[in-house]
Amino acid sequence: MTQGDLPHAVDVLVVGGGVTGAGVLRDLARRGLRSLLVERGDYGTGTTGRYHGLLHSGGRYVGRDQVAARECIVENRVLRRIAPASIEDTGGYFVATPDDPEEYVEAFPGRCATAGVPCEEVPIADLLPREPALSRRIRRAFRVPDGSIEPWQLIDATLADARLHGSDAVPYQRVVGFELRGGRIVAARLRDEGSGSERTVWTSFVVSAAGAWAGQIAALAHVQVEMTPGKGTMLVYNNRMTDSVINRCHASSDADIMVPVHTVAILGTTDVKVPDPDDIAVRREEVAALVAEGARMFPDLPRMRILRAYTGVRPLYRPPVDPAGGGNRAITRAHAVLDHAGQGVENFVSIVGGKLTTHRLMAEETVDAVAAKLGVAAPCTTADEVLPDQGDGRTYWLGHRLAEHEERGGGDADLLCECELVTRDAAEAYLDRRWPCSLDDMRRGTRLGMGPCQGAFCTFRAAGLIAERRGGDTDADAAAAEDHAALADRALTGFLRERFRGTGPVASGRQLQELLVTAGMYVGVLGLDSLVEPETVKRTAVEPSAVVPAPGGGAAGARAFEGAATAATAGPTPGAADAQR
Numbered sequence: 001m002t003q004g005d006l007p008h009a010v011d012v013l014v015v016g017g018g019v020t021g022a023g024v025l026r027d028l029a030r031r032g033l034r035s036l037l038v039e040r041g042d043y044g045t046g047t048t049g050r051y052h053g054l055l056h057s058g059g060r061y062v063g064r065d066q067v068a069a070r071e072c073i074v075e076n077r078v079l080r081r082i083a084p085a086s087i088e089d090t091g092g093y094f095v096a097t098p099d100d101p102e103e104y105v106e107a108f109p110g111r112c113a114t115a116g117v118p119c120e121e122v123p124i125a126d127l128l129p130r131e132p133a134l135s136r137r138i139r140r141a142f143r144v145p146d147g148s149i150e151p152w153q154l155i156d157a158t159l160a161d162a163r164l165h166g167s168d169a170v171p172y173q174r175v176v177g178f179e180l181r182g183g184r185i186v187a188a189r190l191r192d193e194g195s196g197s198e199r200t201v202w203t204s205f206v207v208s209a210a211g212a213w214a215g216q217i218a219a220l221a222h223v224q225v226e227m228t229p230g231k232g233t234m235l236v237y238n239n240r241m242t243d244s245v246i247n248r249c250h251a252s253s254d255a256d257i258m259v260p261v262h263t264v265a266i267l268g269t270t271d272v273k274v275p276d277p278d279d280i281a282v283r284r285e286e287v288a289a290l291v292a293e294g295a296r297m298f299p300d301l302p303r304m305r306i307l308r309a310y311t312g313v314r315p316l317y318r319p320p321v322d323p324a325g326g327g328n329r330a331i332t333r334a335h336a337v338l339d340h341a342g343q344g345v346e347n348f349v350s351i352v353g354g355k356l357t358t359h360r361l362m363a364e365e366t367v368d369a370v371a372a373k374l375g376v377a378a379p380c381t382t383a384d385e386v387l388p389d390q391g392d393g394r395t396y397w398l399g400h401r402l403a404e405h406e407e408r409g410g411g412d413a414d415l416l417c418e419c420e421l422v423t424r425d426a427a428e429a430y431l432d433r434r435w436p437c438s439l440d441d442m443r444r445g446t447r448l449g450m451g452p453c454q455g456a457f458c459t460f461r462a463a464g465l466i467a468e469r470r471g472g473d474t475d476a477d478a479a480a481a482e483d484h485a486a487l488a489d490r491a492l493t494g495f496l497r498e499r500f501r502g503t504g505p506v507a508s509g510r511q512l513q514e515l516l517v518t519a520g521m522y523v524g525v526l527g528l529d530s531l532v533e534p535e536t537v538k539r540t541a542v543e544p545s546a547v548v549p550a551p552g553g554g555a556a557g558a559r560a561f562e563g564a565a566t567a568a569t570a571g572p573t574p575g576a577a578d579a580q581r
């Protein structure tokens with residue numbers, strides 16, 4: 001859908017195309033409310049696309065937030081039932097290192113039992129052969145039903161269900177204002193982020209599912225929502241050093257979870273209060289601190305190759321009187337539905353806080369509030385009905401793409417991305433569904449470029465596919481369509497800029513060598529730097545101050561990469577998003 005196709009009026013307008021907004025749209029649609037979701041970027045380019053990837057069992061919260069823990073285990077089971085295609089059933093362990101307090105470890109199984117989180121102690125002698133990268137100093141381990149969950153597939157399937165029930169969603173539409181009359185929002189002004197044009201959509205109700213940006217959306221309706229955005233940094237390693245989620249058995253802190261995500265493993269996270277949810281820069285010091293702390297669970301981490309660093313911003317909400325007090329980790333990870341009638345706007349609610357794991361429940365409670373206000377009696381059905389596009393109804397496993405590929409005859413002739421096994425057919429199918437879109441959108445939809453080579457060898461191939469697409473079927477469309485080569489060039493620079501972000505702070509050793517090969521291919525061979533108009537050249541997120549000598553790499557090498565990356569990826573590209581997983 002483009003801006004020109006937007007409906008003139010809807011029952012409910014949902015702001016924000018992360019997992020929460022998608023869940024809200026699905027629930028509204030299933031209760032018969034004709035709704036529209038608008039997202040300022042691509043779907044899942046806010047916190048949902050920059051999270052850690054854990055389907056929580058609840059074990060992480062049993063120590064300090066039993067409500068959050070209970071919600072997690074209930075929704076964990078629901079998601080396994082309704083969205084198996086987005087989940088890898090890795091299982092998880094809480095492991096006690098010598099540094100973890102004995103009383104926490106001792107109390108852990110009992111606290112899990114209170115919250116309803118299945119927890120079983122396993123002998124270390126059984127665990128270490130399964131997880132050989134783990135520290136030999138681990139003294140106890142508990143198995144819990146954690147998993148790994150893929151956000152973009154989940155959003156896609158959730159939106160598909162909403163569409164089947166008569167609602168719709170549109171990306172790259174930013175809400176820039178509301179029109180209020182008599183204490184009600186009657187319309188929203190949307191700006192198309194590609195063309196800059198604006199349109200008005202009339203609505204009976206507004207739900208803000210804008211996550212860490214909820215305060216900004218509320219301000220457009222002249223109400224106050226105090227968010228306390230908490231930035232978390234994560235590191236993507238080039239191999240999957242663990243097959244299960246590994247958590248440290250202590251009160252949650254920095255660098256204490258490793259999550260296997262497809263072909264890589266992600267270490268996280270930090271939690272730093274930031275004034276601006278768009279503050280997603282990563283510094284080398286954070287990377288070094290994460291590696292040092294993570295090495296208590298995985299002692300070889302300092303010698304392993306980090307592909308990239310990225311950050312997400314938690315949509316933490318601080319109620320007017322914060323019963324928790326303390327720092328950001330003390331604010332509840334549970335959620336809140338805020339009805340803004342008390343602040344003078346009758347038909348406006350915000351959903352804040354929570355986790356990806358609990359998004360469906362958050363949506364249910366939000367839509368209960370909306371339905372009550374609109375006099376709609378239809379019950380929520382989202383926990384019972386399986387989402388569309390769930391394949392054979394089983395959770396995925398690491399080798400599922402390879403197995404499917406081999407079933408179709410195997411071979412590598414049709415492979416665009418060897419790391420993530422993205423075939424030409426899969427990429428074409430994505431483009432059929434989402435065109436016009438960027439290569440970066442295609443990455444989220446297919447995982448192209450997200451494996452160990454980070455797009456070095458697939459990006460130019462995928463750019464060729466983009467180049468083959470023309471604007472539309474009619475002569476007028478074709479005339480207006482971009483020139484093939486220019487289209488491919490733009491797709492390439494946008495995609496590489498996105499991939500190079502987050503590589504500066506980890507550019508050292510073997511990874512620096514790989515980055516220089518990539519930069520050499522795209523700058524040295526393909527001359528990508530010559531595509532950029534001089535006046536549009538601007539820096540990437542690589543901070544010069546962050547370029548310090550690193551083991552096996554060195555400042556000179558890092559600077560060389562920085563220069564190449566900057567040249568290769570400078571300039572604005574419509575549709576390009578910030579650094580993500």
Ligand SMILES: Cc1cc2nc3c(=O)[nH]c(=O)nc-3n(C[C@H](O)[C@H](O)[C@H](O)COP(=O)(O)OP(=O)(O)OC[C@H]3O[C@@H](n4cnc5c(N)ncnc54)[C@H](O)[C@@H]3O)c2cc1C
Pocket residue numbers: 015016017018019020021038039040041043044045046047048049050051052053054055056173174175176209210211212213217230231232233268269311312313314315353354355356357358
């Ligand atoms: C570091 C980190 C790690 C995490 N790890 C986990 C985990 O492992 N497991 C788990 O369950 N949860 C995890 N979470 C929490 C989880 O990621 C979030 O709770 C969830 O993704 C929030 O989704 P959302 O849809 O509410 O927000 P978002 O995904 O941020 O969506 C809000 C959307 O609103 C859009 N928007 C903003 N302004 C406008 C506007 N003016 N117009 C239109 N659209 C707008 C944004 O672009 C954004 O896409 C983690 C969070 C962080 C930060």
